[in-house]
Amino acid sequence: MNNNVLKVRGGVLCVILSVAVGGVFAQEGDATKGKELYFGHGCYGCHGYNGETGARDLVGTDSPIIANVDRFLVYLRLRTEYAPLVPSTRMPAYPESALNDGDARDIFAYINTFELNAPAVEDIPAFQAILESAGRQLKE
C-alpha cells in the first residue's frame, strides 16, 4: 500500500469523523445490554475485560474514535468500507448486518462505564522495588 494513499484516506476519515460530531446518531445505549454484547462480540479480545489492557486501551486514552457515540458509529461503518485501506490497526470491520446501530450504541454505553484502575506509581510497592533495582548497577 502506498503511504501517500494512506495519508489521504486517513485525512478523509478524520474529516468524516469530524462531521459526525454534529449528531447524526443521537440515541443513548443500554450499558447492561452493552456488557453482554461487548463479551459476545469478543471486544475484550483486544481491549481487555475492563478496557484498560490489551492491544488497544479504551480508557486513559484520548482517542477521538470513542469521544462520543456518533464518532464511534461512523468509525465502525467506515472501517467496513475502508478497512483494507487503513491497515494501521487489526480492528475488525463492522457493517450494520453484523452489528446494528442499536447494539453498537449499547456497546458504546458499556465502554463508557469503564474506569481507569491506575494507582499512582508511588502507591504500588512492587513498582517501588522495580525502581529501586533500576537505580542500581551490577557489581561484578
Place this chain on the structure above:
Amino acid sequence: MKKPAGHEPVDRRGFLKGAATGAGAVLINAPTTEAHVERQSPTETGAVPAPTAQQLTRDAGNARPPAESGPVVRKAGSDLLVETLKELGIEYVASNPGSSFEGLQESIVNFGNPPNTMPEFITALHEESAVDMAHGYGKAEGRPMCALLHGTLGIQHASMAIYQAYYSGTPILLLAGRDDHFIQAHTANDMAAMVRSFTKWDAQPTSLLGCVEALRQAYSEAMTPPTGPTLVILDTEFQKEEAAELAVPMYQPPNISAVDTATAREIAKALVDAGNPRLNVGRLRTPEGIRYAVELAELVGASTSTYATYGPMSFPQRHSSCGPGADTDYDFTLGLEAGPADIGLVGPGVDTQLVARDAMNVGFGGIRRMPPGFEPDELPDDPGLIPRFSAGSDVDRRIDVDAEASLPLVIEEAKRLMSGSQRRAAAERNTHHAAANVEARVASVRRALDDKRNGWDASPVSTARIYAELWPLIKDEDWCLASPTAFSGGHHRDLWDHNKPYSYLGGQGAAGIGYGLGASTGAALAAKRRDRIVINVQCDGDVNYAPGALWTAAHHRLPMLTVMHNNRAWHQELMFLEFMAGSRGRGTDRAHIGATLRNPFIDYKKMAETYGMAGEGPIGDPSQLQAALARGVASVKNGAPYLIDVITQPR
C-alpha cells in the same frame, strides 16, 4: 545390519511368534474380542478384513520379553555408552521408556558408582516433552543434555520439539534406539531421515565403538556453530554386547572457527582508536562468551547493547556498560552475533547446512536461504523471532566467524595495542557510561511503570501485575525466566533486570505452541543443582499440548514456579479470527468457536494436583496475587514445584 564378531543374535522374531500364540490363549477378554471380530466380518460389511485374534493380541501389547536378553556380559555395551555420556559431562537423559533402548536405560539407572548420576534418567511422559526439556536446559547452560527416543515412533513424537530447537540454534544430543528384530513399524533403514532437514548432524553407527565415536562427534557438532540438535541412532544389539575390553577415550572439545590474528588486530585497533566505541551484543554460545564480552567492553570503554531481554547468553543488562552510554554518536561499532555494526562477527547459521541436510528440498520457511532481493527490514521487529542465522543482516562488513571464539584474540590484541592515554580515556568513558546508563534505565522504567499501572486493580488480573508482583520476590534470588513471554505481555523486559546468561530463555524457536512447560522443566533441571529457581509464566493453550511435564517436575522435585496466564483461549488466534470475520463483514460473535477454552473451564490447580504438584487458584482477584506468589516462591526455594492458576486479562 552387520553383526559384531562374537555376537549371538537374539531370535526375537521367533519369540514373538510364540508369544502371540501363547498370549492369545490366556486373554481374559477373549470372548469380547472374538465377538468384535465376528461383527466386523468382511463378509457382512464388505469392509477391509478384520484383524485376527492373534493380531489383536499382538497389537494389545501382550508380547513378553525374551527369557534372556542376550549373552551374559561382564560389561555391557550400553555401560560403555554411559561412560561416554559421563565423559561428555551429560547431566540428564530425559525419556519415556521404549524397548529399543532398554539396554541403555538399564545401564543409566544401574551402572556406575553412584548409579543414575551423570547422567540421571529423567522420566518424561512424552517425547516432545523430553526434547523440550533438553531445549530449555541447552538454552540455560549453553551445552547439551540428552533426550532418548524410541525408534520411529519416538522420533516422530519428538519431531516438533526438535524442529523448534533447530530454529533456536540450541545444542541438544538426541539418542534414538533402533531394534530391527522387534516390531517392524518401530524401525527404519534410515532412522534419522525423518528429521534430517532440521537437525545439525546425525549418525547410525554399525558397531559399538562406532556408537562411542558418534556420541562424541554428535556432542562436538551440537556445540560447534551453527549449534543445534544432533541425533545418534543406537542399535539395540550394540547396547547388549560385551564391552569389558573397551574404554572411552578422553574427549577433546572442538576447534571453533575464529578470526585470524591480522583481523583481530584490525578490529582491536578500530576499538582502541575510537573515541566512542560500541559493542552490539547478540546471543553468544556459552557463559564464557559473555565473560569475554564484558572484559572487552570494560577494556576499551565501550557502551553495549544486549539481547538478554529477548533470549539467553547475552550481555548483563545492568552492567554499567550496558545501555546507550554517555554519547550515542558512536564512531566504531563491533557487532557480536548482532547488528547494526561497522564490523560484525557472525557465526554460521543453519542455512549453511542446507545442501547437506535438506536433500529433499523441503525448504522449511526461515531455514531456507533468503530469496534474491530479500531486504533485512522484512525481518520481524521482535529479535526473539529472528532466527539466529539472520543476525548480522544489518552489518556493514560481516566476518563469518564465531564471535565468542574470536573475542580472546581481539582482547589480547587490544591489550597489546592500548597506550596509557587510551587506557585512561577508556576508564573515563566507563565512568560516564555508568552514570548515563543508570539515568537512562530509570527513565525507561518510569515510563514503563506509568503504562503498566493501567488495570492494576482490575479483575481478571492484568498480565503486567503478575510480572511486577513477582519482581520483589525474586530479585535477590538466582532466577531463570524459562517460558516464552510474548503472549503474556513480555513485561519482564521493562520491569526486571536480566543479568545472567539464563535470565530469560527467549521464544519457542519456531514460534510453535506446546513448548513452554517442557522447556521450563528442562531449565529447572539445570537449576536444581545450581541453587537456582525457575519461573514459568505458562499460557493455558500451550500447557495442554503436553501437560505431563508437570508430573516430571513433581517427580524429580524441580524448583519451578508455574504461574498460569489463564486467559481461557488461544488468544492470539481468537484475535486473528475476529479480524478475519470482521474483514468479511460477518461479525465477530462466533469467532470464539475453536479458539477459546470454555464450557467447561479447565481447572489448572486440579491438573497440577493430579500430577502431584502443589498449587492454588484460580485467582481472579488481584489483591490475592502477591501472597500466592510469595507462597509459590517459598515452595520452589524448598525444592517443591508449585502452580498458581491466575485468571488473566487476555494480554
